[in-house]
């Protein structure tokens with residue numbers, strides 16, 4: 001199984017931010033509490049949850065990094081971590097420090113790419129620069145209505161920027177989708193994460209530009225935690241796009257459990273849901289030649305899934321996974 005979107009380094013934030021504080025409120029809360037724990041506590045939390053994922057049968061993770069705190073843990077793990085060194089900050093112009101973090105990850109033997117965080121948290125030149133710098137990108141996208149409203153000078157993210165005195169220079173793109181289409185080179189491998197408020201037209205426009213290179217990652221439990229939202233899974237399925245699943249971080253989830261994420265989609269055939277966390281995630285991270293399915297030449301794990309209601313082939317509330325090989 002592949003966890004396509006995680007922030008292992010934020011594991012120490014489990015239970016620190018209340019449910020339902022809304023998207024801008026969550027952004028405020030995370031910047032307030034992310035410096036409260038000691039380095040020892042942060043590493044201990046990341047170590048525990050990385051072991052839990054290993055036990056559950058996760059073999060690869062698309063993991064967002066804002067620092068180097070998890071590199072030691074990862075270089076000793078059976079899990080293949082694809083590390084996205086993420087840049088954000090409307091007041092930051094010089095992102096060369098990301099190259100240093102990237103070099104540290106490489107020195108630890110890890111797979112790594114630089115990525116822009118989102119279409120709302122970087123000024124025009126910085127977003128373009130980071131989109132060009134990354135070999136593979138993982139961009140938080142349409143997680144909230146406020147992301148689109150920002151491009152029209154309204155909504156909670158706009159109000160937050162006004163409060164923090166941060167002007168933005170990218171409203172000319174008209175929408176988060178417009179900005180992606182104009183600023184991300186067409187040949188990039190791209191993961192769009194959340195997609196909670198994306199429309200059919202936006203999906204079509206992005207598919208047209210990036211085709212096979214784009215994966216749509218959903219994190220339902222995180223959306224629910226932050227603002228009681230839910231990804232438009234039927235729309236994504238109807239559009240026939242590639243879907244993968246992430247847990248997001250423990251600042252907005254109680255567990256890093258892919259099977260718990262899949263329990264959020266009872267109307268989707270189980271076999272299809274399992275493809276999202278296997279072949280879908282493997283392709284998203286460019287690991288399709290190694291993991292995600294049983295074929296000659298690959299080295300996937302074998303995972304025991306228990307807790308299936310066989311009559312209607314659905315997951316029972318207690319369903320769980322365990323790596324057996």
Ligand SMILES: [Zn+2]
Nearest residue numbers: 007140248249
């Ligand atoms: Zn995230």
